[in-house]
Amino acid sequence: EQKAVLVTGCSSGIGLRLAVLLAQDAKKRYHVTATMRDLRKKDKLEQAAGYTLNKTLSIQRLDVCSDESVAECLNNMKDRRVDVLVNNAGVGQIGPIESLSMQDMQKVFETNFFGAVRMIKAVLPDMKKRKSGHIVTMSSVMGLQGIVFNDVYAASKFAMEGFCESLAVQLLKFNVNVSLIEPGPVNTEFEMKLMEEVGKSQFPGADVETVRYFKEVYLPASHEIFTTLGQSPDTVAKATMQVIGMRLPRLRYQTNPLYTPLVALKYADESGSLSVRTFYNLLFNFGPLFHLSMNLIKCITCNCFRRGAVSPS
Template identity: 40%
Template structure:
């Protein structure tokens, strides 16, 4: 197939960096964004050495997004694949979180992707082709204690993507949701805890237990980010081990832990539906 032009956010580490390098190694063209080139010097060098273009971009600054997209389109003529990967996780009991912390989480994880989607769609619509890849998380399906706001931001991207996929299908544009489980990236090292810390009522219970478990898994995650990047690339490009999934799925779960949590969630939803079915069916007007 002809090389694609990829626009990948959050390329300083993790999936963003791995996917950028994988696409470049496969002969594709990549515009990779980082918030600060000086702080991401090692990743910048790796991407540039393979022929990728680096753009500084903070997805929470709306005025810079259109400029970054224009720069990419002027360089390569188009953007074929947008990968919304930039984001972070804020952890803490929901009661302990402030409005400001919540707004920052949603600004980065939800409004950032939304801004980029709006910016690339005119070009994709004009060509009637393109793919929007939104990296969410199994947390976008299954919210654990301590992950309330992070899960909310990912649930929001999932809901947006479901509607978006239906809106764009007639225009020849695909949407793919990527739902990773636990992978050995720097994700957990970059986690932010709420400013006030964990309040006493939540220390001995589900929130404290999950936070302690998260801390113990850093560097021990089973997931290989290079393999994850390869699977994402294959689904988008329609080649390789996962290529047969191109155009057939909205969601791409990644990792055995993700599959297990998703299966458990589906069983829970199905159980709720069956338990409440009679009540749910009793709410129409009489005779309707």
């Protein structure tokens, strides 16, 4: 029997690729409800969906920040049935916290955390009743390791990690699986959207030195990380599809073997000093050598740290 998969945030990036890959499954294992906040943006998805449109893929409106929108979407689904929920919708935020309003920070949590929680709450009763289901959430390596100038974004992903880790224990009793996908940098519109916002900001409230670190040290380093270590949305979507197809999925999956060692620092030293100092050195001391050090990381890790990362077949 076909599994009903609901994916949030499918107008672009990982969500779009994942919805299409699942819909194109050769064994036709899935019927995908690909959702997005604004249906005016559905052209790209429709085009990518091709022959699967209105067959194994249907498009629905869904804003993860609205109770009404979530209810409406579920009511439009056959028997309101969701076998696999993919919480993919998310927004980024970078910059010195002094220049971000409380309201803007709360918006990140409204989408990345409460949006996913709203979705889980909506599908959970039926999954428990049926004693089957899979809740998959697009977290990030930043859900495990904080990154400079990504304070609130990282916190929102940490929040999701804590939520899912807690829930996973209870849900095991109901045969409902919980999985977190933790990509490193992914080359989607995500980075571009962040750059656009940063470009507009005058950084009110932040001191000159902090703004200089952000603009002249962090931004080039971050760009470098996206170019050297970045994955394609397709790679992350393939890894996620693999996880969805598993009979006994794990709680956590990192998708980028090049990034795994950076996260491992945290587990190597429980005091936290090792990771704080390593990230400090990468950012402030390697300066002009940043490019070299990123390539070194790539070179050292490409063979040794594959264990534990999902690699698409």
